[in-house]
Amino acid sequence: xxxxxxxxxxxxxxQGNRPLLLIVDDQPSNIQVxxxxxxxxxxxxxxxxxxxxxxxxxxxxxxxxxxxxxMPNVGGFAVCQRxxxxxxxxxIPVIFVTSNSDPxxxxxxxxxxxxxxxVKPFHATVVKARVNTQLTVKRQADQLRAMAMVDGxxxxxxxxxxxAVLEIEWRRAAREGAELAVIxxxxxxxxxxxxxxxxxxxxxxxxxxxxALQQRLDRSSDLLxxxxxxxxxxxxxxxxxxxxxxxxxxxxxxxxxxxxPHPDSEAAPVVTVSIGVAVGRPSEGGSAAALLASADTQxxxxxxxxxxxxCG
Ligand code: GH3
Ligand code: MG
Ligand code: MG
Ligand code: MG
Numbered sequence: 494x495x496x497x498x499x500x501x502x503x504x505x506x507x508q509g510n511r512p513l514l515l516i517v518d519d520q521p522s523n524i525q526v527x528x529x530x531x532x533x534x535x536x537x538x539x540x541x542x543x544x545x546x547x548x549x550x551x552x553x554x555x556x557x558x559x560x561x562x563x564m565p566n567v568g569g570f571a572v573c574q575r576x577x578x579x580x581x582x583x584x585i586p587v588i589f590v591t592s593n594s595d596p597x598x599x600x601x602x603x604x605x606x607x608x609x610x611x612v613k614p615f616h617a618t619v620v621k622a623r624v625n626t627q628l629t630v631k632r633q634a635d636q637l638r639a640m641a642m643v644d645g646x647x648x649x650x651x652x653x654x655x656x657a658v659l660e661i662e663w664r665r666a667a668r669e670g671a672e673l674a675v676i677x678x679x680x681x682x683x684x685x686x687x688x689x690x691x692x693x694x695x696x697x698x699x700x701x702x703x704x705a706l707q708q709r710l711d712r713s714s715d716l717l718x719x720x721x722x723x724x725x726x727x728x729x730x731x732x733x734x735x736x737x738x739x740x741x742x743x744x745x746x747x748x749x750x751x752x753x754p755h756p757d758s759e760a761a762p763v764v765t766v767s768i769g770v771a772v773g774r775p776s777e778g779g780s781a782a783a784l785l786a787s788a789d790t791q792x793x794x795x796x797x798x799x800x801x802x803x804c805g
Pocket of ligand 2: 518519563
C-alpha cells in the first residue's frame with residue numbers, strides 16, 4: 494500500500510493491467526479489511542482523509558474509489574461532490590462504504606454521484622462482485638470515450654479530438670504566454686488518385702500518409718488528427734514560426750518519400766501534400782478558430798502556388 498510513480502497499463506490505470514483502487518477511510522482497520530479483499534486482484538492505495546485522497550489524485554487516476562462517509566474535516570459526500578465537479582476526476586466511479594444503513598443517507602450518496610452504496614457489515618464476495626461490476630462498466634466507458642476520439646480509417650485522432658485539444662492548448666498557451674502552431678495538410682489531386690486507383694486504394698493511401706505524418710511528429714505534446722476527407726491537421730504547442738515551418742517541410746518530405754505512384758498528379762509523379770502553417774500567441778489575443786483559419790489560408794496559398802509545398 495504505497496504510492497508508486499508511473500501509471501501503466503492500457504485497459505486499466507493500475508500496474509500490469511490490474512485495476513487501480515483507492516480506499517478512503519479515516520479508520521486504518523476498515524481499510525485493512527477492504528485491502529485484504531482486493532489485494533490480489535487490484536493495485537490498492539489508501540488515503541486516511543479526503544485531503545489525502547485529493548493529494549493522491551494529483552498523481553494518479555484510480556479506476557474506482559471506495560469512500561467512507563464519516564470522516565473528520567471533509568466528509569465523504571463532500572469528497573464525492575468535489576470529484577464529480579472536476580473534469581479530471583468526474584469519470585472515476587465512487588462507491589460509498591459505510592455502517593449507516595439509512596435509506597436517506599444512501600439516496601444522498603447516489604445523488605452526490607456515487608454508483609453504489611455498500612452497508613457494513615458486508616460479505617467480501619458481494620463487495621467484490623459489486624466492485625467488479627463497476628470496474629467493467631468503467632472499462633467499457635473508457636473504451637467508448639477513446640473510440641469517440643479516434644479516426645476509424647487511419648487510427649490518428651479525429652476532428653472532435655483535434656478541436657478539443659486545440660482549445661485546451663490555446664488556453665494553456667494564453668496562460669503561459671507561449672506560442673502555438675497549427676499545421677493544415679491536404680493531399681494533392683486526391684480525387685484523381687481515387688478515380689485512377691479506386692476508393693480502396695485511396696483509403697490505403699490515406700492510411701500510409703497518416704502513418705508517415707505521425708512518424709515525423711516527435712514531441713509527445715504534438716497532436717496529429719484527420720481533420721476531414723483527405724485533410725490532416727496538427728497542433729504544436731510551444732512552437733514558433735521557424736519550428737513550425739521546419740516541421741511542415743519535414744512532413745511534406747515524409748509523404749513524398751513514401752513514393753506512392755500518382756501518375757495523374759500535376760505536382761509530382763507521386764502522392765504529395767500541400768501544407769499551411771500558422772502561429773499565434775494567444776496571450777496577445779485572437780482565437781483558436783482564427784488560428785485555424787489562417788493555417789487554412791496558408792494551405793490555399795500552397796495549393797495556388799503549385800502544390801507539394803509549405804506556406805506560412
Ligand atoms: P487538391 O489538390 O486541390 O486538394 O485536389 P483534390 O482532388 O485532392 O481535392 P478535392 O477536394 O477535389 O477532392 C478530395 C477527394 O478526397 C474527393 C474525395 O472523394 C476524396 N476523399 C475524401 N475522403 C476520402 C476517404 O476517406 N477515402 C477515399 N478513398 N477518398 C476520400
Ligand atoms: Mg469514518
Ligand atoms: Mg481537401
Ligand atoms: Mg486535396
